[in-house]
Amino acid sequence: MSNRVTIIDVAAKAGVAISSVSSALNNRPGVSEDTRRRIVAAAKELGFVPSLRGRSLSAKRAFTVGLVVHRDPYVLESDPFFGSFIGGIETVLDPRGYALILQMGSEPVETLDRYRTLAANRRVDGVFISDLGVDDPRVPLVLELGLPAVGVNADPGFPLTAVRQSHVEGIRELVEHLVGLGHTRFAHVTGPHEFIHAGQRLRAWSDALEDAGLPVGEIVEGDFTYDGGVAAANGLLAGRATRDRPTAVMCSNDLSAIGFLGRAGELGLRAPDDLSVAGFDGIELGTYVRPTLTTVATNPRLLGVEAARLLLETIERIDGMAVADVDIEPARLVVRTSTGPAPRPR
Amino acid sequence: MSNRVTIIDVAAKAGVAISSVSSALNNRPGVSEDTRRRIVAAAKELGFVPSLRGRSLSAKRAFTVGLVVHRDPYVLESDPFFGSFIGGIETVLDPRGYALILQMGSEPVETLDRYRTLAANRRVDGVFISDLGVDDPRVPLVLELGLPAVGVNADPGFPLTAVRQSHVEGIRELVEHLVGLGHTRFAHVTGPHEFIHAGQRLRAWSDALEDAGLPVGEIVEGDFTYDGGVAAANGLLAGRATRDRPTAVMCSNDLSAIGFLGRAGELGLRAPDDLSVAGFDGIELGTYVRPTLTTVATNPRLLGVEAARLLLETIERIDGMAVADVDIEPARLVVRTSTGPAPRPR
DNA sequence: TTGAAAGCGTTACCAA
DNA sequence: TTGGTAACGCTTTCAA
Numbered sequence: 001m002s003n004r005v006t007i008i009d010v011a012a013k014a015g016v017a018i019s020s021v022s023s024a025l026n027n028r029p030g031v032s033e034d035t036r037r038r039i040v041a042a043a044k045e046l047g048f049v050p051s052l053r054g055r056s057l058s059a060k061r062a063f064t065v066g067l068v069v070h071r072d073p074y075v076l077e078s079d080p081f082f083g084s085f086i087g088g089i090e091t092v093l094d095p096r097g098y099a100l101i102l103q104m105g106s107e108p109v110e111t112l113d114r115y116r117t118l119a120a121n122r123r124v125d126g127v128f129i130s131d132l133g134v135d136d137p138r139v140p141l142v143l144e145l146g147l148p149a150v151g152v153n154a155d156p157g158f159p160l161t162a163v164r165q166s167h168v169e170g171i172r173e174l175v176e177h178l179v180g181l182g183h184t185r186f187a188h189v190t191g192p193h194e195f196i197h198a199g200q201r202l203r204a205w206s207d208a209l210e211d212a213g214l215p216v217g218e219i220v221e222g223d224f225t226y227d228g229g230v231a232a233a234n235g236l237l238a239g240r241a242t243r244d245r246p247t248a249v250m251c252s253n254d255l256s257a258i259g260f261l262g263r264a265g266e267l268g269l270r271a272p273d274d275l276s277v278a279g280f281d282g283i284e285l286g287t288y289v290r291p292t293l294t295t296v297a298t299n300p301r302l303l304g305v306e307a308a309r310l311l312l313e314t315i316e317r318i319d320g321m322a323v324a325d326v327d328i329e330p331a332r333l334v335v336r337t338s339t340g341p342a343p344r345p346r
Numbered sequence: 347m348s349n350r351v352t353i354i355d356v357a358a359k360a361g362v363a364i365s366s367v368s369s370a371l372n373n374r375p376g377v378s379e380d381t382r383r384r385i386v387a388a389a390k391e392l393g394f395v396p397s398l399r400g401r402s403l404s405a406k407r408a409f410t411v412g413l414v415v416h417r418d419p420y421v422l423e424s425d426p427f428f429g430s431f432i433g434g435i436e437t438v439l440d441p442r443g444y445a446l447i448l449q450m451g452s453e454p455v456e457t458l459d460r461y462r463t464l465a466a467n468r469r470v471d472g473v474f475i476s477d478l479g480v481d482d483p484r485v486p487l488v489l490e491l492g493l494p495a496v497g498v499n500a501d502p503g504f505p506l507t508a509v510r511q512s513h514v515e516g517i518r519e520l521v522e523h524l525v526g527l528g529h530t531r532f533a534h535v536t537g538p539h540e541f542i543h544a545g546q547r548l549r550a551w552s553d554a555l556e557d558a559g560l561p562v563g564e565i566v567e568g569d570f571t572y573d574g575g576v577a578a579a580n581g582l583l584a585g586r587a588t589r590d591r592p593t594a595v596m597c598s599n600d601l602s603a604i605g606f607l608g609r610a611g612e613l614g615l616r617a618p619d620d621l622s623v624a625g626f627d628g629i630e631l632g633t634y635v636r637p638t639l640t641t642v643a644t645n646p647r648l649l650g651v652e653a654a655r656l657l658l659e660t661i662e663r664i665d666g667m668a669v670a671d672v673d674i675e676p677a678r679l680v681v682r683t684s685t686g687p688a689p690r691p692r
Numbered sequence: 693t694t695g696a697a698a699g700c701g702t703t704a705c706c707a708a
Numbered sequence: 709t710t711g712g713t714a715a716c717g718c719t720t721t722c723a724a
Binding site: 362363364365366369376377378381400402403404405406 | 709710711712713715716717718
C-alpha cells in the first residue's frame with residue numbers, strides 16, 4: 001500500500017522522460033503518436049493515477065471547492081435544500097476531477113472564520129455562498145480574499161457571479177390561484193428577516209396582491225421551522241373570530257406551512273375548508289401530510305448543478321473576466337389539497 | 347491575491363533558515379527560545395499560513411477525510427442522520443486541521459468507484475463507512491486499498507475499527523413498554539434487508555419478544571421511507587378484521603413510522619387508541635406529528651464525533667496497531683403519545 | 693519530438 | 709542550535 005506508482009515509474013517503463021509522460025497523459029501536443037501510445041500503455045499497465053498532491057502544488061490549485069453551511073444543525077437536518085443542492089453540485093464536480101469540502105458553522109462569526117481559513121491555506125479554489133443574508137459579510141470577505149465564489153439566489157446587483165431561480169412567477173401564480181378561489185383576507189408567514197430570500201418571497205407576495213388590487217394583509221415573522229409555523233398559527237388564528245382570521249396564508253417555506261397546518265388543525269380549523277395554506281420549496285413531505293400541501297416548487301438540484309458549473313468556470317477563467325449569471329427555470333406553483341375556495345361568510 | 351507568503355519569506359524576514367522556521371512553527375525542539383520568538387513574530391507580521399499543498403506533498407497526507415453517501419437523493423434529504431452525523435464529524439476535524447470531503451453515489455457500483463478514485467489520487471487519508479450493508483463490498487475494498495476507515499454501527503467481528511450505538515437496550519425497553527401496556531399482537535416493519543442495521547433492529551425486537559414469551563408476529567419489509575410506511579400499513583391493516591390486526595407495531599425508522607401512522611389514520615385507525623406505533627431514530631419531526639411518535643432515540647451527532655476521532659487516530663497511528671472500537675451510550679426509548687394501552691377486545 | 697531541469701511550499705535529515 | 713539540501717510528484721519551460 002505504501003509505494004504508489006509515480007510518473008517516474010511510467011517514464012522508466014516507457015523509456016521516455018517524465019515531461020513526455022506528462023504531456024502525453026494530459027493530451028498536450030509535442031508527443032509523437034507512437035510514443036504517446038507507448039506511454040499510455042505503460043501508464044495503464046502500472047495503474048498510474050496522477051497524485052493530486054503533486055498536481056496541486058505544481059498547478060497552484062486544490063481541485064476542491066467549498067460549501068460552508070451556516071445554519072444550526074436542526075434546520076440543516078430538516079431542510080431538504082442541501083441534500084439536493086449538494087447532489088447537484090456533485091454531478092458536475094466529479095467528472096471534472098473536483099471534490100466538495102463541506103463545513104458547518106452554526107455561529108455566523110465562526111462561518112466567516114471557516115472561509116478565511118479555507119482561503120488562507122488554499123484548501124479550496126472557490127466557494128459557494130448560499131443562504132445569503134442581508135448585507136452578508138461573506139461577500140466583502142471573499143472579494144477581499146480574492147476567493148472565487150458563486151452566490152445562490154442573490155438579489156440584483158450582487159457583486160459576484162450568481163445562480164438564481166426566480167420565485168416571482170410561482171408566487172404570482174399562487175396569488176392568482178387564491179384570488180381565483182375567492183379569498184380576500186390574506187396573511188404571510190415570513191422567514192427570518194436576516195435572510196434575503198425571506199424578503200424576496202414576501203415582496204413577490206405583496207406585489208402580486210397589490211397588482212390584484214387586494215390588501216396585503218397581515219405579515220408575521222417565522223423562522224422556517226415547524227415550530228415557527230405553529231407559533232404563526234397561534235398568532236393568526238387562535239382566539240379570533242372567524243371574520244378576523246385570514247382565509248389564505250402563505251408560509252415562506254413548506255416546513256413552517258406544515259407546522260401551521262398542524263396547529264390550525266388542533267384549533268379546529270381544517271384546510272382547505274376553513275382556510276387555505278400554501279408553502280414554498282416543494283419538499284416531499286408536503287405530498288405526505290394531509291391535506292397535501294400546495295406549494296411553489298423549487299429545484300435545488302438544478303441550482304446546485306448550475307452553481308457548480310459557474311464556480312468551475314470562474315476558477316478556470318484565465319482572463320479575469322466575470323462569468324455571467326445563470327437563471328434557471330422559475331419555481332412554479334403546485335396545487336395540492338391544502339388550498340381551496342374561500343369559506344363562505346355566514 | 348496571487349503571491350502569498352511562504353516559509354521562505356518568513357525565513358528571510360527573521361534572518362534564519364527555512365528549516366528553522368519549520369521547526370519553530372511546528373513546536374519542534376532544536377530551536378532556541380530566542381530565535382523561535384523572532385520567527386513567530388515574523389510569521390505573524392507577514393500573516394504566514396503554511397500551504398496545505400506543500401505540507402501535503404511533503405507529509406504524504408491530504409489532511410482530508412471522506413464520506414461517501416450511497417443513498418438515493420430523497421432518502422438523504424429526508425434522513426436527518428447525515429446532517430447531525432456530519433456536524434459531529436466537523437467538530438472534531440476542524441480543530442485538528444482536517445476537512446471533510448462529501449461525495450454522493452446513488453448506485454452502489456458508483457460508490458465503490460468513488461472510494462477507489464479517492465484512494466488512487468490520495469485525495470483523502472481515510473474514509474467513513476456508514477449505512478453498512480450485508481457483505482458490504484466497501485470493506486474488502488478499503489482493506490485492499492490500505493485506506494484507513496471507520497465503520498458506523500457495524501456488526502460484531504467487523505474487520506475495521508468501528509463506532510457503535512447499541513440499539514438493543516432501547517428496543518428492549520420498547521418491547522417491555524408495549525408488553526406492559528397489554529399488547530399481545532405485534533408486527534415489525536423492517537428497513538431494506540440489505541442494510542445491516544435493518545437486521546440488527548429486527549433481531550433486537552424479536553429477541554426481546556421471545557424473552558418475554560410472546561409471539562414475534564408479522565414482519566414486513568419496508569424501505570425506510572414515508573411511502574414504505576404507508577405500504578406497510580396497507581399490508582398489515584387494510585381490510586382486516588380487528589382481531590386479525592396487530593395492535594403494536596414497530597417501524598425500523600421514524601419516517602416510515604410516520605407514514606404508517608398517516609395511513610392508519612386514513613383507514614380510520616387512531617393511535618394510541620386503536621393501535622400503538624413506534625419508530626426508531628428520534629427525529630424532530632416525531633415530536634410534531636399527532637400523535638407524537640414514541641421512538642428509540644439515537645445520537646448521530648455523537649456517533650459522528652467518535653467516528654471522526656477514531657478515524658484520525660487510525661490515520662495518525664504510527665505503529666500499525668488497530669484502534670479500539672468505541673461504543674457510545676445506547677439508544678434509549680422515548681415514550682410519546684403514539685403508544686398506549688392495548689385496545690380491549692370486544 | 694524529446695529530455696533535462698527548475699519550480700511549486702513544505703518537512704526531514706544531516707552537517708556544520 | 710543552526711543552516712543547507714534532498715525529497716515529495718507533478719507541470720512547464722527551455723535546450724538539444
